Amino acid sequence: MEAEAIATLVNEQRQFFLTGATLPVEFRLEALRTLQAWIRGHEQDISAALKADLGKGAYESYMCEVGLVLSELSFMLRHTAGYARPRRVRSSITQLPGRSYVQPSPYGTVLVMSPWNYPFMLTVDPLIDALAAGNTAVLKPSDYSPATSAVIAQMVAECFPSQYVAVVTGGRAENTALLDQPFDMVFFTGSQQVGKVVLRHCAERLTPATLELGGKSPCIVDETASIPLAARRIVFGKFLNCGQTCVAPDYILVHESVKGPFLKAVIAEVKRQFGADPLENPNYGRIVNQHHFQRLLGLIDPAKVVMGGQSNLATLQIAPTVMEGVSFDDAVMGEEIFGPIMPIIAYSDLDEELQRLALGPSPLAFYLFTSDGEKAKRVMARARFGGGCINDVVVHLATSHMGFGGIGASGMGAYHGKVGFDTFSHRKSIVNQATWVDVPLRYQPYGKLNERLMRLVLR
Structure with missing residues (x-):
């Protein structure tokens, strides 16, 4: 047009x-x-x-x-x-006998x-x-x-x-x-x-x-998490729409003590959810265009791939890909992935990871898998993000009962x-003032009585 x-x-x-x-x-x-x-x-x-x-x-x-x-x-x-x-609201004493809404x-x-x-x-x-x-x-x-x-x-x-x-x-x-x-x-x-x-x-x-x-939305799996359930839900959210989801868990921070079991569970879940060859699965989608297809291939380090990595240029498909041994200096950690690539990074000190996250751009989503309820409360209160889940991913946006939006670099408003x-509304503040009486306190000339009354009212 x-x-x-x-x-x-x-x-x-x-x-x-x-x-x-x-x-x-x-x-x-x-x-x-x-x-x-x-x-x-x-x-x-x-x-x-x-x-x-x-x-x-x-x-x-x-x-x-x-x-x-x-x-x-x-x-x-x-x-x-x-x-x-x-919506009727309380009128202050200076607005009486009016009605405010x-x-x-x-x-x-x-x-x-x-x-x-x-x-x-x-x-x-x-x-x-x-x-x-x-x-x-x-x-x-x-x-x-x-x-x-x-x-x-x-x-x-x-x-x-x-x-x-x-x-x-x-x-x-x-x-x-x-x-x-x-x-x-x-x-x-x-x-x-x-x-x-x-x-x-x-x-x-x-x-x-x-x-x-958008942004790089982290997903933390601590040492108390239910590993099979965490793997199942993370695989679903990460590879939904081939990873082309703004609130997908961008990368996984897993406690070093459970990294091995978690990785094994993730591999099993990818096979269970998408089959032995995901590129032959009729319910597994594709990358939107060749530009993004090539960009994603450039983020995959074959030396760190433990599962997946296969691609088909003709269909613009990339198999669910899992990478381990990833560092924050790798290309896959330098931008929002927005594709079916799951980097897994082991951590030892959660407070150090939260501090690192706090110093970076605020993500659109944040996910924590843990069985420690007090830890969950503390982490969710401390971390800065748009919205998120405890022991799940993605589903926080699937409701009309809560707002969905980002903060800082991940957006404004919801x-x-x-x-x-x-x-999509402006909320007009309106006072409908009475006409049957007119309190003279605000009008000049001001006198000492007026001042005493005003100080009595506004304090």
Whole structure:
């Protein structure tokens, strides 16, 4: 889409929002119901698109994309009316006899920019929250997942007029043209590098932004952990979507006393979950494109591979790969992996590892496997991260009852459920003052009695 057409689209959405059409709760609920019905009726189309873009099987597509979107829709259909109501708050003595309340208000026209790794869920989930809050929205899905982008464009065109919700497809030129527009709020999910570009554009216009980024999310397995269970859950979370998951455990820190049993359990779990030859498993996906495929191969040190390492350029597949004897100087530890490579590093002193983590960028996720409840509390309180799990991985984002987001280098702001509604809302603080009485204390001329009363009131 040309820059002029994008500017026209954004202006049309702004004009539509200014009519007040999106403010009634019933309008918002009807939009969510329309979206819900379309998704339920086109599940096979969505699954086929995800298969084409990332090789995802139907089960994984529902579990990690379609099902999570439907869950967020059901949650917001139940709660939007309550979230949209004004909330009465206590008035201070200086505001009496007025009535004070907080009114949630939509930002206006918002931009949602989404990535390729979970292209349906990471586009539609924030859209749900934006519409529930009463906004109009422009969606910009990734050009790396064209089949899913086409399904999203079809969905939006069949569900909504373009002045309410619209999709802009394309690449860097369209991204730049969109970021040059005066949106009222921008929601971005993607890499730290592109997130910085988005934030610079937003800063020029003082536009509020929510950034969902990534980072190297650590997973610690201590000496008290249930090793078979830890291996099973870590293998699932690490190799889900071929490792192309922003909250995947990036690397494993395992206590030196249990490294051997853990490594043995991981190898057994990879074989159990993916078969003797994962590249022949129809439910094992692929790397999104050749660029990322070659980048990942460059992170694998064959001398440190204890399992996997096989690849197929024709299908862009890399087998689940486990590396041990890894140091923090290795290439695989120099960037977010975002692929099916599991580096395992032994540690001896947990406090030293926590101190090292504290000195680096804050990760999006943090995972700890332990049977020591007090240690779990201490570590979770001390470590700095977006969200995480004790004795599990990844699943903390699969709920509408908690917000999901990063901190520092891994992002700012959060969404899902009530947190998502609030993210796409401005909360107006309002005092409805009485007219039947007017306390003269604040007015000049000030006298000593006024001052004594004021000091009595404000202290």
